[in-house]
Amino acid sequence: MLWRIDPGADEPLYAQLVGQVRLAVARGELAAGERLPAARELAASLDLNAHTVLKAYQALRDDGLIELRRGRGAVVTAAGEDLSLVERALADLVAAARRAGLSAETTTTLVKEAMHR
Amino acid sequence: MTTDRRPTTDPAPEAWRARARRAMCWATAVGGALTLAAAAVAWSWLDELPDPVASHWSGGGAPDGFSAPGSLVLVFAALGLGLIAVFVVIGSVAGTAASTRRLAAAGSVWSGGFVAGMLLTTLAPQRGLADASQAALPGWAFAVVLVAPLVPAAIVALLVPADPPLPAAGPVADDAPRTPLRAGERAVWLRRATGGPGLAVGMVAILVTAVLAVALETWAMLVLPVLLAGLFAAMFAFTVRVDDSGLTVRSVLGWPGTHVPADEVLGASVVQARPFAEFGGWGWRIGRGGRVGVVLRAGEALLVERTGGRSLVVTVDDAATAAALLHTVADRSRAGADD
Numbered sequence: 365m366l367w368r369i370d371p372g373a374d375e376p377l378y379a380q381l382v383g384q385v386r387l388a389v390a391r392g393e394l395a396a397g398e399r400l401p402a403a404r405e406l407a408a409s410l411d412l413n414a415h416t417v418l419k420a421y422q423a424l425r426d427d428g429l430i431e432l433r434r435g436r437g438a439v440v441t442a443a444g445e446d447l448s449l450v451e452r453a454l455a456d457l458v459a460a461a462r463r464a465g466l467s468a469e470t471t472t473t474l475v476k477e478a479m480h481r
Numbered sequence: 482m483t484t485d486r487r488p489t490t491d492p493a494p495e496a497w498r499a500r501a502r503r504a505m506c507w508a509t510a511v512g513g514a515l516t517l518a519a520a521a522v523a524w525s526w527l528d529e530l531p532d533p534v535a536s537h538w539s540g541g542g543a544p545d546g547f548s549a550p551g552s553l554v555l556v557f558a559a560l561g562l563g564l565i566a567v568f569v570v571i572g573s574v575a576g577t578a579a580s581t582r583r584l585a586a587a588g589s590v591w592s593g594g595f596v597a598g599m600l601l602t603t604l605a606p607q608r609g610l611a612d613a614s615q616a617a618l619p620g621w622a623f624a625v626v627l628v629a630p631l632v633p634a635a636i637v638a639l640l641v642p643a644d645p646p647l648p649a650a651g652p653v654a655d656d657a658p659r660t661p662l663r664a665g666e667r668a669v670w671l672r673r674a675t676g677g678p679g680l681a682v683g684m685v686a687i688l689v690t691a692v693l694a695v696a697l698e699t700w701a702m703l704v705l706p707v708l709l710a711g712l713f714a715a716m717f718a719f720t721v722r723v724d725d726s727g728l729t730v731r732s733v734l735g736w737p738g739t740h741v742p743a744d745e746v747l748g749a750s751v752v753q754a755r756p757f758a759e760f761g762g763w764g765w766r767i768g769r770g771g772r773v774g775v776v777l778r779a780g781e782a783l784l785v786e787r788t789g790g791r792s793l794v795v796t797v798d799d800a801a802t803a804a805a806l807l808h809t810v811a812d813r814s815r816a817g818a819d820d
Binding site: 365366367368369370371372399401405406409410411 | 663666669670673802806
């Protein structure tokens with residue numbers, strides 16, 4: 365899968381990795397049983413500290429998305445779900461937010477607030 | 482699979498030919514010297530050899546094939562030179578990549594050494610014999626003759642020079658797909674190339690040769706399943722990585738592998754690979770025009786066109802994502818070079 369890191373973004377680096385795995389699992393791009401790259405390899409390719417990748421993997425394990433096994437590395441445990449409905453609604457939301465001139469941050473805050481209600 | 486248009490930003494599409502010629506000259510010299518030296522030594526033994534000599538042994542250890550000693554020497558010499566010629570032609574016609582020139586050079590040297598070893602181990606024990614039917618072939622001879630020439634072959638392969646850096650002379654085509662990245666954003670695409678019949682074929686080959694060696698009680702022949710196990714272990718799975726440095730394809734065992742620097746990428750695309758039709762089999766392969774194939778199964782594959790007339794095919798899923806990111810890092814390497 366494609367991994368990306370934007371050091372200029374506000375989100376912490378490890379959280380960026382967590383978000384991508386979560387999304388890939390949700391979309392079915394990462395299937396249960398698939399192995400994530402070794403922390404050292406991923407860190408070297410993205411010019412990150414290996415601890416950053418390990419922190420991301422630990423967060424994913426705590427969420428129950430992956431299992432960390434000695435010698436086998438990180439293995440995806442959760443299965444993806446059908447997100448097509450959410451993605452369609454999301455496209456509508458983004459279009460509406462753009463029409464209203466809302467920023468990405470404001471829109472995200474609105475979504476978070478709505479979900480906490 | 483066809484390449485309709487070769488990118489025109491290749492600064493030296495023919496430069497490999499001189500390098501291939503040089504490497505193949507050396508490989509011919511070393512391989513040919515081994516075969517001819519063994520033939521000369523065997524020829525000097527003609528007076529001491531029985532006529533006919535034993536030329537083939539059955540599994541049990543008794544000779545079951547005989548021929549005239551002089552013609553046996555000539556047949557072996559011709560076989561050695563013929564095998565060397567096959568590898569030299571492969572290296573001269575398809576040696577666009579250094580890895581191919583290395584393989585071809587190693588192949589010629591190994592063939593020369595293998596035939597030399599076969600000839601000498603066949604004839605040496607028969608010197609001074611009156612009757613060739615008494616001739617015994619030491620059991621370990623086969624293993625030694627198979628393995629020993631790997632040493633000069635490996636040395637010659639290491640001496641074949643690597644490809645010098647050859648950055649592309651122009652930008653990646655405008656209409657090639659890209660991965661949109663913000664300035665400063667870094668990305669890597671990682672995937673494992675697996676599948677195909679390789680594992681099953683390997684298991685069967687290893688099992689059959691091992692059972693044969695045990696059944697015939699020729700223990701030295703166990704070297705064959707061991708060599709096969711090493712070969713198949715190195716070939717059954719590869720990791721494929723695209724990052725700022727370019728494309729890296731490496732066996733999960735760590736070797737063999739290859740790297741295409743981002744600044745040497747002319748273009749990448751998704752193709753449908755047919756391992757048997759295009760590469761004559763599975764694993765690390767040489768295809769038409771010197772295309773290097775890491776082809777483990779039929780189907781979706783990433784084709785990378787590289788400067789110096791080189792190209793590489795890897796059978797891997799999600800190749801479109803890899804191709805787009807490769808174009809993006811190739812753009813970045815060009816921009817970096819302009820500073």
